[in-house]
Amino acid sequence: MDIKDITEDKLNLFIDEQLDTDEMNEIREALLDDKDLRERVCQLKAVRELIGYAYSEVPPSRHEDQNKKHSGLLFGRAAAASVMLVVGVALGWSTYEYSPNATRSISAENTFQYVANHVKADRGTRKIILHIDSSDLQVVNAALNEADQLLATYRKANAPIELDIITNKSGIDILRPGVSPYISRIKELIDNNDEVAIYACNRSIAKALKKEGVEIVLMPEVTKDKSARELIPQRLEKGWVYIKA
Amino acid sequence: MKVVKNLVASFTLKSEFAARRNKLYRIAYSWCHDSALSDDLVQETIYKAIKNAAKLRDIETIDTWLYRILYNCWQDYLRVKNRNVEFTEMHDEEQSGSSESYQQSQIVKRVRASVEKLPLPLREVVTLADFAGFSYAQIAEITDVPIGTVMSRLFRARKNLKQQLLEFGSDDLSEFKLRRIK
Incomplete structure (x- = not known):
């Protein structure tokens, strides 16, 4: 596909996953080679996410007011949490940058450099969130490759690391035995690396349960007592680096 | 029974x-x-x-x-x-909050102010799509307009918002980190 043929309308259809499989793949391929195109996609996605978060907490209705007299603190925290995500997304517009030689994902060296440049220089443990909200083959493969590369790089540099893989939406499907083709790979990742923890959003699990009508069984290693909207902002507030798959 | x-x-x-x-x-x-x-x-x-x-x-x-x-x-x-x-008479209401959440609430305000500036049909469609998560077809049914109109309104709304919000991220956000890998 000629990049000149990729109109803004087509990119909108792409981020909403409304194109057919061939067209989706053509744009994915084009994204690998064209920095400007990636920037355009990132901006569109950021707009979409900002809208979502800008209205996730609004002034309480009379109805909510009556029910929330005892949960003010919780409400405040949730609001702050969702806004933190907005801030993260907003910054993504300016920090979204690939190396000139980038192929399917950022190289481990670049990641290491990124972290070295941006994480507070406390010489402590490097803390990284890898957020997966899709079960798309390319996305998950790139994310798991990224996790492997990160761990290998930090190990080689003899630098301590904590890596939390947080899944939500269809991303939780990668943790479902009998459904996911990634179970053995993820299990190996967890078994071989004490510094890796894996989480599934409890809201996404509840939604999947409601949709499918059967219990959503996940790998026993998965922690599933909080939502992604709680887990991610909590870590961002503490200075963790956020990587979106 | x-x-x-x-x-x-x-x-x-x-x-x-x-x-x-x-x-x-x-x-x-x-x-x-x-x-x-x-x-x-x-x-x-x-x-x-x-x-x-x-x-x-x-x-x-x-x-x-x-x-x-x-x-x-x-x-x-x-x-x-x-x-x-x-x-034209809408004004986002002041929200109470601690000083810690001031910066975040400013961002939310800016996004809402940008949405508020959109013509109503665009605002309705973009919030139904990007906040409520409805598909184009569902939005067409809710708003009773052809699906092509939904798409056109949604794309125009996003374009407009992108132009208004693009300056985000450059001011006081340097302590936060985000990167994408796909």
């Missing part, structure tokens, strides 16, 4: 409506930026939904059905107030 069955069905539907109340309120708020009006619109929506529950033939379509009622209530309100060309 039939009476009991009807009672159970009615109770179930009311529970379904109640479970969606908060999200209906948020969507209404994204359209009018007025909590009292949003409350009224949702009350009216729930009332009409209960009254017309028999018309809901497939429980799977309850979301589209409810949001269509809400959308109609909103359009009725605009018609009565003669504001169906452009609704």
Whole structure:
């Protein structure tokens, strides 16, 4: 596909996953080679996410007011949490940058450099969130490759690391035995690396349960007592680096 | 037995409506930026939904059905107030919050202010798509316009918002980190 043929309308259809499989793949391929195109996609996605978060907490209705007299603190925290995500997304517009030689994902060296440049220089443990909200083959493969590369790089540099893989939406499907083709790979990742923890959003699990009508069984290693909207902002507030798959 | 069955069905539907109340309120708020009006619109929506529950033939379509009622209530309100060309009296309400959340609330305010500047049809579509998560087809059904119109409005809205919001990220956000790998 000629990049000149990729109109803004087509990119909108792409981020909403409304194109057919061939067209989706053509744009994915084009994204690998064209920095400007990636920037355009990132901006569109950021707009979409900002809208979502800008209205996730609004002034309480009379109805909510009556029910929330005892949960003010919780409400405040949730609001702050969702806004933190907005801030993260907003910054993504300016920090979204690939190396000139980038192929399917950022190289481990670049990641290491990124972290070295941006994480507070406390010489402590490097803390990284890898957020997966899709079960798309390319996305998950790139994310798991990224996790492997990160761990290998930090190990080689003899630098301590904590890596939390947080899944939500269809991303939780990668943790479902009998459904996911990634179970053995993820299990190996967890078994071989004490510094890796894996989480599934409890809201996404509840939604999947409601949709499918059967219990959503996940790998026993998965922690599933909080939502992604709680887990991610909590870590961002503490200075963790956020990587979106 | 039939009476009991009807009672159970009615109770179930009311529970379904109640479970969606908060999200209906948020969507209404994204359209009018007025909590009292949003409350009224949702009350009216729930009332009409209960009254017309028999018309809901497939429980799977309850979301589209409810949001269509809400959308109609909103359009009725605009018609009565003669504001169906452009609704200009909205002002986002001040939200209380600690100083720690000041910066974040400023960002939310800026996004809402940008949404508020959109023409109403664009605002309705972009919030239904990007906040409520409806598909193009569902939005076409809710707003009763062709799917091509939905797409055109959504894309124009995003383009407009992108232009307004692009400067985000350069000011006071340097302590936060985000990167994408795909």
